[in-house]
Amino acid sequence: MGKYLHVFRIGIQNTLVYRANFLFRAVFGLIPLTGTLFLWQTIYAGKGPEALIGDYTLSSMISYYLLITFIDALTAVAEDDWQIAADIKDGLISQILLKPMDYLLYRLSLYVSGRMIYTTVALIPVMLFALYLRQHLVVPTEVTTILLFGVSLVMAAFLQFFIAYSVALLSFWVLDISTFIFIQFAFEYIASGHLFPLDILPPALAQILKFTPYPYLCYFPAAICLGRVSGPDLWQGLAIQSLWVGTGLVAARGIWSRGIRRYSAVGG
């Protein structure tokens, strides 16, 4: 455990170098978000003040997007997958293999440290943005809601990491995996609820998506926080989410153990 804490601290120091970059990324990321929010405001304005879209009021819709931005800051993989791919391609993992250290846990420590720095930096512009929209903000009040949101958020982070880790490990087989990363990301972007809340989709489609891992990366924690899932649905969702986290871990371990046999330590 101690050694991973050490990795975590090194990770913090390394990512602190990029704080300006992070701030820049967070600020620029707000531009498309602003565009989307204006778009929704115009749609609601065209339908009258009390309009509902898939039982979202304008305020709950805006809250949803802010929450997504927050969840994204906390859980998104930024450079991790690219770094893992580069480690394998350039033979840098040889160094890790020689140490009494598990690569997955090593990477996880770096991921957590990177997210902490990013969230701290991104919090400033996101908070200012939220402050600007405060009249629309819907905040959960029940303690259980907040707790369950926290649990779901942590699982979302693990799932996010396992997916990125597994895709990055394809580097054992393929020279350049950037296309795979982008294809995976495209599916994630739409099916995890980044673009719009998934319950405004036709019910049949939303029902199918429920069994894929994607909604549990973003949409599901946000839905808990906004009180949009409750009762049996909530427990069922948490069960499916933990199932996917488990599957993600097994897949990550499995791909690693197959890949490492093919590893030829190029340039190492």
Added chain:
Amino acid sequence: MDSPGQQAEPVPAGIAAPPAVGEPPRNAWATLRFYGGLYGALWSNSVTRELQFKLNFGLWIVVELLWFALQLAFMSVLYTHTDSIGGWSRWEVILLVGCANFVQQLFTAFFLTNLTDLSEHIRTGRLDFLLLLPANTRFLVSLRKVDLGAFINAAAAFAVMVHAVRQLGLHPTTGQILGFSLLCGVGLSIHYSLMFLLATIAFWTVRAQGIVWGYYNLFNIARLPESAFPQGLFRRVFTFVLPMLLVANVPSKVLLQRLGSPIEWLVLVLVGASCFVASELFWRRSLCHYTSASS
């Protein structure tokens, strides 16, 4: 959007001796022929480069098509809940998204890789080689590589536009098509000038890649109908400073016959011209700031 093999290639060697290079040109016609020949050589280099990684070439096209489909899907989902956004109907917005993607893909085809490479040229000092060549450096920096896959994606965007025009029952006149094409060209030049300006910042900060990718977020604004934005700071900035709300909106409006007055396209042309001038001035200033990294 490079495969590793492409990056590993010794860069200046490919363009060191294009057939047209000889005496520096003396008159306008000779200049045009000189740069035409040079660009031909750069094209044939790009074709060779792309054919080395056929699978990767195909996969990048898939990636871009997927993201385009995703934007269309987003708009379609919105239109299951409303009939009009800021006065734009479903197929009108599809036309707009198609147009925005068309301009963006042309930009990718001609410029994107080159501009993202610029900060690397500066950081590693490889810009020396380009500065030494007897040709305009901005020309070489901007047009060295051509991304051929992006033409296929531009064609896909074009097909979506044609389909939307059919759905809307429009019959554009030759004048409309000509105006549309010219204004798309202006939009292309705006994307190019602005991103070139951002890439040039690398002369001062060295690591400017983040800045260049930040520009990618702006493409998201370009495909939204401008009438969805209330009058205010946001709209003014993205109309006059970073004219994202013009690049695809104005050409689309030509086809849709929604252009209220010629002022709209005049603004687009004027802002486009100022962006280009600004980028050229900044480039010249920044170039004085260049201290080769290697020596």
